[in-house]
Amino acid sequence: GAVVSQHPSWVICKSGTSVKIECRSLDFQATTMFWYRQFPKQSLMLMATSNEGSKATYEQGVEKDKFLINHASLTLSTLTVTSAHPEDSSFYICSGLRDSQYNEQFFGPGTRLTVL
Amino acid sequence: GQQLNQSPQSMFIQEGEDVSMNCTSSSIFNTWLWYKQEPGEGPVLLIALYKAGELTSNGRLTAQFGITRKDSFLNISASIPSDVGIYFCAGVLSSNTGKLIFGQGTTLQVKP
Secondary structure, eight states, rough: OHHHHEEOOOOEEOOOEEEEEEEEEEOOSSSSSEEEEOOOOOEEEEEEEEEEEEEOOEEETTTTTTEEEEEEHHHEEEEEEOOOOOOHHHHHEEEEEEEEEEEEEEEEEOOEEOOO | OOOOEESEEEEEEEEEEEEEEEEEESSSSSSEEEEEEEESSSSEEEEEOTTTEEEEEEETTEEHHHEEEEEEEEESSSOOGGOEEEEEEEEEOOTTTTEEEEEEOEEEEEEE
8 A cells, every 4th residue: 555654643832833744655756745734523625735856836825934845855745834823733634646647645644733 | 616515414324324425516527536534544545536437346335436527426335333434535626736626524423
């Protein structure tokens, strides 16, 4: 199967600090990775598309200066939530696109961010 | 914007019963995917559909890609307690980007 890991699985931070979340594809190379956020009892909302070696593409309404994405290798993408505030508290999930021909996305286990 | 309408929103069934859920859209999709998400976890891919009319099974799960390319359904036969979770449909609008549009989810609860 296709395995994606995320680290950390949960994080609690103070308001105003920055938090970095890592997303790794463990058994496949992912030229494209995606970052989602999910609020309780809601569906996944796409935040941005992360492409290896190029700038991320952000969805409408997502602040690129607040949610910094770096896709430095074919197996690693990072999301940094800068100057986090309580309203940024959410479940952040990444996914890797294993095969662009078949559009199969495989998701990480998610990171629970709580900003105090 | 594009939306997927997934129904029902929730289901509470007896163990052994069959389950059916579906997604519809006003847009045409090239690919339909069905995922299951358990609390505190990321979604897990169950079935992927690539052609209109395609019917695909994965164990007790069966899914179909509607012939109009605007809908899909997922059936679960002989449900068991471990089927509990939230099921999401997702459509791929553009093969160039691989971006997914998700349905609102169907919460399934199974009574032993």
